[in-house]
Amino acid sequence: MKKEAESLIEKEHGTNPKISRYWIQRYDLFSKYDQGIEMDEEGWYSVTPEEIAIKQAERCRGKVVIDCFSGVGGNTIQFAKVCSSVIAIDIDPMKIALAMNNAKVYGVANRIDFVTGDFMQLAPSLKGDVLFLSPPWGGPTYSKVESYKLDMLLPRDGYSLFQTALSITPNIIMFLPKNIDLAQLEELACLSSPPLTLELIPRISISRRIESNPALSSRTIRGVERVDSLTHESHNMTRSMKLKKRSRLKKEVKSTIEKDNGRRHKITKYWIQRYDLFSRYDQGIEMDEEGWYSVTPEEIAIKQAQRYRGKVVIDCFSGVGGNTIQFAKVCSSVVAIDIDPVKVELAMNNAMVYGVANRVDFVIGDFIQLAPSLKGDVVFLSPPWGGPMYRDFESYNLDMLQPRDGYSLFQIAQSITPNIIMFLPRNVDLAQVEELAWLSSPPLNLEIEENFVGGRMKAVTAYFSCNAV
Incomplete structure (x- = not known):
């Protein structure tokens, strides 16, 4: 297949066959690719996929946006569709020419000011509501680094780029590698004066495309290893x-x-x-290996969600999204948190399958660290149980939960709301669960529900509340 794909690429526009893996995904990069889109080699691996660019642009509707490293125009085009105006900057005149051509294909070139120049030098003369930073990551090799640091960005380190952007506006979007050091991003926000609000948006799940050409008919798996x-x-x-x-x-x-x-x-x-x-x-549901044995069966998730119709729910360990989806169906809004960006991506995809993704705020992060900034009516705790081996214990103790013991997790949840749901193994020590309720100040109401699917007991749900929710 690879040889056939490369042959087709060379036949179509004589380009470097190294870009075959990106060319196969060309309609994910530009849905109007066949209508005259033009690319250079760097553009193939650096342009933002269209679905992601659309979502980024929606947040800036009606604003003046400065795209500081516009490249071949992927983001510039989507900003131009919904924003009042766009300034597209690139130091490479060839990329500006390509971006102009591609903007014409989408019919938005008249809403863009194209500028050939160095953003760092132009910054003092720029004015805008939002600044979009998508600097070069150093090519495809970025993915080989376990933790990508801001000082790896080009042409200057991320701290310098951010400070330059701050001189224009505090409203900054940074598009960064999936393996970025998140602690460094938080540092950018905290060290600003005054400190800035930071929201980390996970990678958008991109739907798979099956090529109509038989030579390219096998499905390409993007982003994560899938078991679907x-x-x-x-x-x-x-x-x-x-x-x-x-x-x-x-x-x-x-x-x-x-x-x-x-x-x-x-x-x-x-x-x-x-x-x-x-x-x-x-x-179209997508799973990773851990998701198979950790996701809440749908029948149980539906019943848990029905108790909190119309409420704001925080799903603290959302995993692949089983509970998140059912909460989103009946609750006013849902905050879905997971420390694993792959799981957040899978949850986003699965929420799209159920048509509820627009009712969920997906957050990549550690619930324990995020807790002080969270607000909601209900906290749902379904922390990892330690894998299928939990069944080997006659009595499962709360201190076996991960990443922290159940007592600590419960105390953190209480700092947000007294209305807490804990989804626990069927062999959990119920005396310890009851202890959580009466040791609280004031003591909490507790209802314990045994969860069955197909006549077999699967788990236990503990509902804590101060009053009726």
Whole structure:
């Protein structure tokens, strides 16, 4: 396939075959690619995918935006669609020419002032409401660094670029690598005078495209390693099969998983229950390995959410989004937090499948550190239980929870609201759960609910409240 793709690239515009992986994704970069979009080699790996650029632009509707490193115009075009005006700056005149051409393709060139120059030198003469910083990351090799530092940005370190941007406006957007050191970003906000509000927006999930050309017909997996490509040859197998067929079922499913996911046959028992986890599984749900055994079954998540209709809910360990989705269906708004950016991306995708992504604020971060800045009516705590091994204990203690013991997590949640839900293993020590309620000041009301799916007990939900929510 790769050779055929490279052949097609060379045949179409004689460009460097190194960009084949980006060319296959060309419609994710520009949906109007076939209508005259032009690129240089750097543009292929540096332009912002269109879905991401659209979301970034929506936040700046009606404003004057300065795109400081416009490149071939991906962000510039989307800003021009919704903003009052855009100043597009790039030091490379060739990129300005490409950006102008691409803006004409989208019919927005008349709303953009194109400037060839060095943003750092031009800054004293610039005026705008919002400043967009998407400086060069150093090429595709950025992904090989475990933690990307701000001083790796080009042409100047991120601190210098940020200070220059601050001289124009405090409203700054920075588009950065997925492996960026988040502590350094927080430092930018805290060290500003006065300190700035910082919101970290996770990577937008980009829907997959199946190319119409047979040579490029295999699906390209973007962003994360996925466990959603199981074939449908065993789709009609259900748990209602007779006992004598179960052994054959397990072999068939394991064969399917091994065929499409290599070593990931460990998730067989969870994959068989996939429609209990997400009823819309076949419509584009995406999971990582941990998500298979940690996501709340949909039936349970629905029941938990129904208690808090119309409330603002904070899902502190959102994972792949099982609870987040059900809260978003009935609550006024949801804040979904996870420290793992891959899980946030998966949760965003899954929320889109259920049509509720616009009702969720997705945040990449550590709930424990974020807690002082959070406000909500209800806090939902479903912290990691330590993997499937939790079942090996006769009695599961709260200090086995991760990343902190249950007592600490509960105290942190109480600093936000007394209305707390804890989703816990079915073998949890209930005496410890009751202790959380009566040790609070004042003591909290507690209702413990045993959660069943298909007649089998799966977990326990503890509902704490000061008064009726």
